[in-house]
Amino acid sequence: MSGFAGFYQKNSLLSNSRYHYSLLEKMIHTQKHRQSAKSKMENLLLTDTFALASTDKIYSRKMYGRTYQFLLCGEIYNTEALKKEIMLADNTLDCDTMEEVILCGFLCFGESFFRKLKGCFSFILVEEESKSLYLVRDSFGCRPLFYTRTETTLLFATELKALLAHPDCKAVLDKKGLNEVFSLGPARTPGCGVFANFCEVEPGHFLRVTPLGEESVAYWSLEAAPHTDSYEETVEKTSDLVRKAILSQCSPAEDVGTLLSGGLDSSVVTAVCAGVLKEKNLPLRTYSFDYKENDKHFTSNDFQPSQDRPYVDAMVSYLGTEHTYLECSQEALFETLEASLTSHDLPPMGDIDASLLYFSRIVAKDCPIVLTGECADEVFGGYPWFHKKEMLARTTFPWTPSAEPRKVFLKEDFVETLGMDDYIAAAYENTLKKISYLPSDTEEDRAKRRNGYLSLSWFGATLLNRMERCGASAGLCARVPFADRDLAEYVYNAPWDMKLRDGVVKNLLRESFRKDLPEEVLFRRKSPYPKTYHPAYENLLKARLTEIITDSASPLHMFVEKEKILSFIAGEKDYGAPWYGQLMAGPQMMAYLIQMDYWMRKYRIEVVI
Numbered sequence: 001m002s003g004f005a006g007f008y009q010k011n012s013l014l015s016n017s018r019y020h021y022s023l024l025e026k027m028i029h030t031q032k033h034r035q036s037a038k039s040k041m042e043n044l045l046l047t048d049t050f051a052l053a054s055t056d057k058i059y060s061r062k063m064y065g066r067t068y069q070f071l072l073c074g075e076i077y078n079t080e081a082l083k084k085e086i087m088l089a090d091n092t093l094d095c096d097t098m099e100e101v102i103l104c105g106f107l108c109f110g111e112s113f114f115r116k117l118k119g120c121f122s123f124i125l126v127e128e129e130s131k132s133l134y135l136v137r138d139s140f141g142c143r144p145l146f147y148t149r150t151e152t153t154l155l156f157a158t159e160l161k162a163l164l165a166h167p168d169c170k171a172v173l174d175k176k177g178l179n180e181v182f183s184l185g186p187a188r189t190p191g192c193g194v195f196a197n198f199c200e201v202e203p204g205h206f207l208r209v210t211p212l213g214e215e216s217v218a219y220w221s222l223e224a225a226p227h228t229d230s231y232e233e234t235v236e237k238t239s240d241l242v243r244k245a246i247l248s249q250c251s252p253a254e255d256v257g258t259l260l261s262g263g264l265d266s267s268v269v270t271a272v273c274a275g276v277l278k279e280k281n282l283p284l285r286t287y288s289f290d291y292k293e294n295d296k297h298f299t300s301n302d303f304q305p306s307q308d309r310p311y312v313d314a315m316v317s318y319l320g321t322e323h324t325y326l327e328c329s330q331e332a333l334f335e336t337l338e339a340s341l342t343s344h345d346l347p348p349m350g351d352i353d354a355s356l357l358y359f360s361r362i363v364a365k366d367c368p369i370v371l372t373g374e375c376a377d378e379v380f381g382g383y384p385w386f387h388k389k390e391m392l393a394r395t396t397f398p399w400t401p402s403a404e405p406r407k408v409f410l411k412e413d414f415v416e417t418l419g420m421d422d423y424i425a426a427a428y429e430n431t432l433k434k435i436s437y438l439p440s441d442t443e444e445d446r447a448k449r450r451n452g453y454l455s456l457s458w459f460g461a462t463l464l465n466r467m468e469r470c471g472a473s474a475g476l477c478a479r480v481p482f483a484d485r486d487l488a489e490y491v492y493n494a495p496w497d498m499k500l501r502d503g504v505v506k507n508l509l510r511e512s513f514r515k516d517l518p519e520e521v522l523f524r525r526k527s528p529y530p531k532t533y534h535p536a537y538e539n540l541l542k543a544r545l546t547e548i549i550t551d552s553a554s555p556l557h558m559f560v561e562k563e564k565i566l567s568f569i570a571g572e573k574d575y576g577a578p579w580y581g582q583l584m585a586g587p588q589m590m591a592y593l594i595q596m597d598y599w600m601r602k603y604r605i606e607v608v609i
Contacts, residue, residue: 001477002056003034004071005157027162028053059099067128074121074143077248114219133209140483141203160345171603172196179423224436239512245484246272257285257367262311265373271516274319286321288312291532330537341595343473350591360474375482378460380506392447405579409560541590555600
């Protein structure tokens, strides 16, 4: 886990400038939570054109008469295979470390090498003599990489707060940014940095910057392809791909644990990891999350049919892991709302994010690296919008069927100015243009393929952002083996009569691990990440939101109707179906507004419409 920041000026000199060093120090200091115990913060480098800073290290190397600088956030999981490929191309190259593999691979194969990289990463590659800069992000966007431009400078960093530490960068919300947080949030349009003129390198893309200009280039995208394997072959290959992805990220040489909810996805990851460590006579540490007294207030519903504890107990007994049951109080959850926003620099998923940050802080003290089951639902079709006909028929993002719940508290003229429905429709239609289909796809096939692509590029991206930001803020490295390109490509193109055989959701994953999990876990109905149902938490939200909305200085007054908010606070806690995904309903809307108020104040955001 690491972070970096820097800037590029092609028309002015930076060397020996005390001013530019001070800017670097300010930018990287905002990301000190990404600093490992073994690294030092004074990793700063200034050349004539580039200013670079890292919480870990700056890798420098001179090759073929050229000078290269390299900053890495994340990990590459196929380094051994890449080393062999590089040595075949040029056996004079020395590439022992992960950084050397990337640099030597780039020297051998150029930009095409970026597609060969498998892992969770973002990195900066500089070639000094030609004044060339590459900003590269992994295929699923597991690690962040933001950038923005001033009149003379391109700035880049792993977190938005580092960019905002530069005096020429301001937190400004224009019409587009307001739509991102009110119409789409907590999701974001791929590549959008929300603040005016702020961008993020899109997943599977790199930004090439030279004195002649800059260009965003896609090196990978999810494509439709014929599937020729039989059902039995597909199950076998799926099992092999999942195991390889997990094994590449679970090494007995590292201090690794897993987050175990007792659901299918985390249980598969845990079972494979436990097997690896058992071969070395090592125990696997596992962790589960819940809320104090939640068993007294939990009510089963379509979105969350069961609590995790019985299934966690079953897995712990089955595998013999060293398990820790973590609980969060309502007060601690409420108090972490502000910190979870700061970890993102943007309004996140309310208490869904806050609780993950709270738990991550505890886990990080005991285990620095964990594997999670994130992204399995996107890959294997675990959400209801993959198999319920009424959800397949939707012509918008399936996790937000209507913008009306988002408009409940907003001023009518503000809603009209934003054009929320048009903005959502445009974001949706722009994504559809990127989806490829097979001539043999039926209308139902096309709907499921569409929802698969949308889920990976939008919904899954939001959850990956959540896991990375909360983990990094807590000093925890979270790995997501289901965000594996080979696995995603293969399952994406497997026929739905295999993925949903006999109506069994995520059938391919279940069949692939039939012999590895207890029956009750293997066929457990999906239940999302846990949220609290305790009325004490709702009361804390109501009290705080009342304070905010009755404060005439609150920036929320620019957007919301005070009386509508007060009426909602005095009424029932929920309104109908969730307004985002399966978890975010009434209490989460209150939490979102509380975080929005804090965000506007803390970041001194200027609104320009």
